[in-house]
Amino acid sequence: MVKQRVAQLEYSEFQSAMLDEDKRRRKAAKIIAVLEHFHGPLAGLTVGDVGCSAGFIADELARAGAGRTLGIDIDVPGLRRAADRFGERVAFVCGDGTALPFPDGSVDVLVFNHIYEHVVDPDAVVTEMHRVLSDDGVLYLGLGNRLGVMEPHYKLPFLSYLPAGAADRYVRAFGRADHYYERFRTRRGLRRMLRAFHVWDYTLPVLATPTRFAGGELFPGAAGRAVKTVLARTPRPVLRLLLPLVPTYLWVATKTPRAPVGAALPQPPERVRPL
Secondary structure (H helix, E strand, C coil): CCCCCCCCCCHHHHCHHHHCHHHHHHHHHHHHHHHHHHHCCCECCEEEEECCCCCHHHHHHHHCCECEEEEEECCHHHHHHHHHHHCCCCEEEECCHHHCCCCCCCEEEEEEECCHHHCCCHHHHHHHHHHHEEEEEEEEEEEEECCCCECCCCCCECHHHCCHHHHHHHHHHCCCCCCCCCCCECHHHHHHHCCCCEEEECHHHHHHCHHHHCCCCCCCHHHHHHHHHHHHHCCHHHHHHHHHHCCEEEEEEECCCCCCCCCCCCCCCEECCCC
């Protein structure tokens, strides 16, 4: 019998990765680099991190010059830690993503990084983010792909491919959990989820020029340098064939049509064709 899906309260209490400060700050550096390439500096803007947990990414957004920084989550222990450390720079709010406590069009930049697979109704959260985002605002999205071979939370191959009941039995068989909670979507499903937005894909730009966007987080060592060189030089039509299997997509979405303002890249960002 498949266990009914409910909200993941107190996520930071059982997912230690949310408290890995160095890793979270490196992720924040990548997010900020992508946002600044697309939009320009964050100085003076109202910026919100939806699913902020312990607040490391929100703190980095504040340090990047945001005029007002908001951290939103239902993870009360994580929010307490965040407020204790970063409350002078960031306003942390306990709130559900399906009912964000902000007026229409009041936020300039939103970050939604590897969150959708954890929420009960991601479509409702996306609708709410569309509502609170300003007309010229920007939404950063880190999106796991259901067809990525290695499932990122439990490190089991093809786990996310399986229907719920089979996935539960798989994680139990390897002693990873009593059931598999996360629900990923394919690239097509993600495009459908974001159909109200205009979306740019930064996945290949970040992979091909990691030092520009992610510092040393991606492709360490000699093998990594070789992979980076191949990605930077491979014709775009060939890379597009691989996109359905890329484990994570990095997208930037807007309510109205816009184009990136940053410098040219070996593999430039491209529009995601709407459904």
